[in-house]
Amino acid sequence: MLAETVCSAVSAAGLGIAAITAYRKRFLTATRIAAYSLIPLGLVMTGVVQWVSDLVFKPSTWVGFGVLGLAWVLFMTTRAIERRAGGTRKERKQAAAAAQQEAVAPRASAPSLGAGQSAPPAVQQKQKKSAAPTEDFSDIEAILKKHGI
Incomplete structure (x- = not known):
């Protein structure tokens, strides 16, 4: 009123x-x-003024806002703890299962090649591709000679 x-x-x-x-x-x-x-x-x-005055001057309304604030604080706390612990329990179980299934270094378990054995064909092809482009350093040598280096 x-x-x-x-x-x-x-x-x-x-x-x-x-x-x-x-x-x-x-x-x-x-x-x-x-x-x-x-x-x-x-x-x-x-009727907006009546609604606002009921909202502001009712103690139960403020208690409701307090409960909502408490719920928000609890949500944020659990989120912070999850982040610090590394995720939810389900995510940690999935990560542990994935770690058990995959080897840390899958090529480390492969037998190493001896001195007399040749490399597998895939490795030989990679070596040929890397050695194929022979670079011509004659231009660089000419520039260095020009400058007396």
Whole structure:
């Protein structure tokens, strides 16, 4: 009841200021002031002021906000603990299972080649490809000789 009275008084005062401004021949400003002063009256008439005052002045509403805040703090705490521990229990189990299935270094378990054995064909092809492009350093040598190096 008090909030509605205050909003009505603010609207009436705003309309009075708008009337004085219009008397001074500043019609655009007076219209703008009148528009702003009608907003509290419209909020009272639609019931928004009653809803807000019930929301603000009810203790159960504030207790509800406290419970929501507590729930948020609990969620954030569990998230921080999960991040520090390395994920959820399900993710840790999956990671452990994957670690058991894969070897740390799969090529380390392959037998090494002896001195008399030749490399597998795939390795030989890679070696041939890397040795194939012979580079011509004659241009570089000419530049170095030109500079006396």
